[in-house]
Amino acid sequence: MLDVTLVPCLSDNYAYVLRDPTTGFCAVVDPSEGEPVLAALAALGARPTMVLNTHHHYDHVGGNEALIAAFPGLRVVAHASDQGRVPGQTEAVNDGDRVTLGGTALRVLHVPGHTLGAVTYASDDAAFTGDTLFLGGCGRLFDGDPAMMYASLQRIAETLDPATRIFCGHEYTANNLRFVAALEPANDAVRAAVADAERLRAEGRPTVPKSLRDERRLNPFLRCDDPAVAAAVGVARDPVAVFAALRERRNNW
Numbered sequence: 001m002l003d004v005t006l007v008p009c010l011s012d013n014y015a016y017v018l019r020d021p022t023t024g025f026c027a028v029v030d031p032s033e034g035e036p037v038l039a040a041l042a043a044l045g046a047r048p049t050m051v052l053n054t055h056h057h058y059d060h061v062g063g064n065e066a067l068i069a070a071f072p073g074l075r076v077v078a079h080a081s082d083q084g085r086v087p088g089q090t091e092a093v094n095d096g097d098r099v100t101l102g103g104t105a106l107r108v109l110h111v112p113g114h115t116l117g118a119v120t121y122a123s124d125d126a127a128f129t130g131d132t133l134f135l136g137g138c139g140r141l142f143d144g145d146p147a148m149m150y151a152s153l154q155r156i157a158e159t160l161d162p163a164t165r166i167f168c169g170h171e172y173t174a175n176n177l178r179f180v181a182a183l184e185p186a187n188d189a190v191r192a193a194v195a196d197a198e199r200l201r202a203e204g205r206p207t208v209p210k211s212l213r214d215e216r217r218l219n220p221f222l223r224c225d226d227p228a229v230a231a232a233v234g235v236a237r238d239p240v241a242v243f244a245a246l247r248e249r250r251n252n253w
């Protein structure tokens, strides 16, 4: 199992330190800022060989330069279309590429919608979804449209094993789930998930990760073909229309 350490950054971001269990090779996903990531690496005694950026937004790449300064020769991986706006990028990846970390292969899924260059990195048992799939929600559509984002979320939901642990870019879970509970007041599983998330946060613990299986059950953005979700947003048409209405509601919530 890929070893993943959460590193809280900025107000509600997570960077992740990945270690391949067989070789100890180490990578950092989305260093939002240098200092907490460098401290986490020091505490682990880990020296990263690469940075994996899910997209170009500042709160996901803000620590790239500090890591490059600390670890000369560091590889910096991001989507080909983000070349030029991801600081220090050394490698341009495209959909279907594989990035190797010791004995762990990470598959690149190009998942445009939040941004056009958004990618998810997925091993056999963990996926780093950035601001595309959040626990209980999804990212805002900065550069894409609903059809594009819906297709990207479906791609994640249907490509990855249900047991995959989802590591997303922000700690938004409790608020996301409160929105879902307001949307579907009769959904007991969602109410229980709200209580779980609120308890974890009250204890100062992260809600991340959760399994893709749980997300498919709870996250309404992955249930746009669910009649309960369609009824809740008052759209009885295709899943993309349900997704668009749902995203709009969330924006205004």
Ligand code: ZN
Pocket: 055, 057, 114, 131
């Ligand atoms: Zn973002």
Ligand code: FE
Pocket: 057, 059, 060, 131, 169, 170
């Ligand atoms: Fe973000």
